Amino acid sequence: MAERIRSYEITPESAWLSRRAVLGAGVAGLAAWPSHALSQDWLGQRGFAPGAPIADEAETPFEYASAYNNFYEFGSDKDDPARHAHEMTVDPWTVEVSGEVAKPGKIGIEDLLGGIDLEERIYRLRCVEAWSMVIPWIGFPVKKLIERFEPTGAAKYVAFETLVRPSEMRGQRSFFSSIDWPYVEGLRLDEAYHPLAIFAVGMYGKVLPNQNGAPLRLVVPWKYGFKSIKSIVGIRLTRRQPPTTWNLLQAREYGFYANVNPAVDHPRWSQKTERRLPSSLFAPNRIDTKPFNGYEEVAPLYAGMDLRKHF
Numbered sequence: 001m002a003e004r005i006r007s008y009e010i011t012p013e014s015a016w017l018s019r020r021a022v023l024g025a026g027v028a029g030l031a032a033w034p035s036h037a038l039s040q041d042w043l044g045q046r047g048f049a050p051g052a053p054i055a056d057e058a059e060t061p062f063e064y065a066s067a068y069n070n071f072y073e074f075g076s077d078k079d080d081p082a083r084h085a086h087e088m089t090v091d092p093w094t095v096e097v098s099g100e101v102a103k104p105g106k107i108g109i110e111d112l113l114g115g116i117d118l119e120e121r122i123y124r125l126r127c128v129e130a131w132s133m134v135i136p137w138i139g140f141p142v143k144k145l146i147e148r149f150e151p152t153g154a155a156k157y158v159a160f161e162t163l164v165r166p167s168e169m170r171g172q173r174s175f176f177s178s179i180d181w182p183y184v185e186g187l188r189l190d191e192a193y194h195p196l197a198i199f200a201v202g203m204y205g206k207v208l209p210n211q212n213g214a215p216l217r218l219v220v221p222w223k224y225g226f227k228s229i230k231s232i233v234g235i236r237l238t239r240r241q242p243p244t245t246w247n248l249l250q251a252r253e254y255g256f257y258a259n260v261n262p263a264v265d266h267p268r269w270s271q272k273t274e275r276r277l278p279s280s281l282f283a284p285n286r287i288d289t290k291p292f293n294g295y296e297e298v299a300p301l302y303a304g305m306d307l308r309k310h311f
Contacts, residue, residue: 057124060133062204064277068131069211071230072179073162073169080171081211088168088231090215099159099236102150109215113201116140120205121198123221125228126260126293131275137219138202143193151189151237158192159242160185160218161234179245185229186242186256187220190301196221199232222292224258255311259302262289264311 071081074088093109118138126132146158162183166173172181191197200219201208208214213230220227226246236242246254253267262272271289279285292298302310 057134059122060135060277065133065135065203066209066212068277070225071171071211071213072177073171073181073183073231074211075171075174076177082209084170085210085214087170088163088165088210088214090210090231093215093233095216095233095235097146097149097235097237099238100152100155101237102152104149107148112145112216116144118201119198123196123219124293125219125221125225126274126289131277131279132287133277135203136205137198137200138205138208139198139200139219141193141195142187142197142199142218143195145199146192146235146237149237154239155237156189157238157240157242158187158189159234159236159238160187160229160232161236162229163231163233178249180248182234183229183245184242185218185227185244186238187227188241188301189237191220191298194298194301196295196298222260222295222298224260226254227258257302257307257310259291259307259311260289260293261291261307261311263291264308 067082068078069081070078071085074081074084090109094106095109095112096104096106098104118140120136120138122134122136124132124134142158162181163169164172164182166181171177187197198219200213200217201215203209203212208217210231213228213232216232217230218228218232241256244254244256247256260271265271273286274289276285276287
């Protein structure tokens with residue numbers, strides 16, 4: 001049976017249509033931004049209005065994108081992040097960059113964004129559960145941040161780490177969680193340097209809601225959604241392939257690369273089609289899955305690789 005958004009989770013239409021309204025629009029997590037860092041006014045001054053949609057693809061309504069999430073730090077149900085993520089403090093926020101870099105160090109979110117030209121793009125973001133969305137992210141290429149710390153010639157991979165704060169992230173203190181926190185992910189350096197790989201700080205012309213990974217999350221639109229790690233506090237450049245959370249938990253089901261590939265089924269379900277939200281029992285809105293999520297320009301990154309083996 002198709003999963004449905006409950007009525008109490010849905011933001012009023014007047015609120016989500018006003019994408020550049022003040023932060024008190026009614027979505028958990030939006031009101032936590034400090035005025036001195038990334039704020040709604042900060043975005044508004046840079047003219048971030050809703051962008052143009054992907055050709056022939058309708059933008060996912062904001063209330064779905066902000067209320068139907070995987071963020072296990074706040075619980076395993078899709079509605080848990082929207083209900084509990086407001087408990088996470090995002091001010092102050094610091095990201096540490098380390099490893100194979102000439103200038104390791106820490107940087108605050110306001111300093112990180114200073115001098116960076118944000119870009120609004122619309123990406124199709126698909127998840128391994130076979131549901132997908134079309135979301136207008138606001139962000140900047142991952143390469144722009146990494147290059148500030150001058151990677152050495154030995155750097156081949158980029159590892160990412162999510163915040164660990166059990167006092168504010170109830171999923172991390174759950175007795176039933178099988179995840180060894182922090183949540184970790186990784187990319188090859190050439191993947192991270194591709195212009196489609198971005199750090200997102202906003203969506204729909206608004207600052208990023210907590211449940212969507214505030215204040216800084218990765219978006220890699222040609223990969224399944226679990227690769228796009230949220231609420232990042234650590235970035236490490238490495239010589240060797242770093243461990244990743246779901247691969248550590250279930251290597252047979254979740255590979256390091258996680259490229260969207262309809263020819264490779266998950267051991268427990270087919271990935272030939274996906275469920276595009278909004279969706280319901282009587283209108284399931286299933287569509288064919290495209291290799292690399294339709295972003296064929298990334299295919300040269302994997303030239304000569306067996307994508308069934310390196311899944």
